[in-house]
Amino acid sequence: EVQLVESGGGLVQPGGSLRLSCAASGFTFSSYSMNWVRQAPGKGLEWVSYISSSSSVIYYADSVKGRFTISRDNAKNSLFLQMNSLRDEDTAEYFCARGHSIDVWGKGTTVTVSS
Amino acid sequence: QSVLTQPPSASGTPGQRVTISCSGSSSNIGTNTVNWYQQLPGTAPKLLIYSNNQRPSGIPDRFSGSKSGTSASLAISGLQSEDEADYYCAAWDDSLNAWVFGGGTKLTVL
DSSP: OOEEEEEOOEEEOTTOOEEEEEEEESSOGGGSOEEEEEEOTTSOEEEEEEEOTTSOOEEEOTTTTTTEEEEEEGGGTEEEEEEOSOOGGGOEEEEEEETTTTOOBOOOEEEEEOO | OOSBBOOSEEEEOTTOOEEEEEEOOTTTTTTSOOEEEEEOTTSOOEEEEBTTTBOOTTOOTTEEEEEETTEEEEEEOSOOGGGOEEEEEEEEETTTTEEEEBOOEEEEEO
């Protein structure tokens, strides 16, 4: 079964950092690009970042550029999102999602930025 | 303000057919294919339609998608109570180098 499981969310103060992880199973992780997508409470979906299968191509939403860093470890079937200089507006459920067509989603991990 | 424009709400009675529109521009829907996602309350989004009109395995044929120019539509026929959910359209935007989503449409089954 194809599965994505996020972890690493939590409560952090404004200006703080957090590192999210996504463990992939049930498919050849190294063959797929990956994405992070977030959803603020009661709001719609917002794409955050994309990384190609070999990490050679990376894109970020303007709202996180310069603060967030996406990376992956194909040997460990894992995707990461390093989030620095966190702001109140980064509070959201963060989903990892597979592929250039975003066809499979994890269940998400909650990030709350508050003092 | 979302790059793709959807109506915030839609409704229908059981058995009815409803459509949800999604309007974009030449850099996203006009150039690339459209996906539709269904998000049931408290759950992660699920891919409903990909490549404008293709259904993943397990998605009933009551769900269909279409695209024309810079707009796309999702149609749900034979509406059922379990279809009550939020629906989102999405497409890659070549100018932004980003996935863009619609603001979502909350479907109510009356």
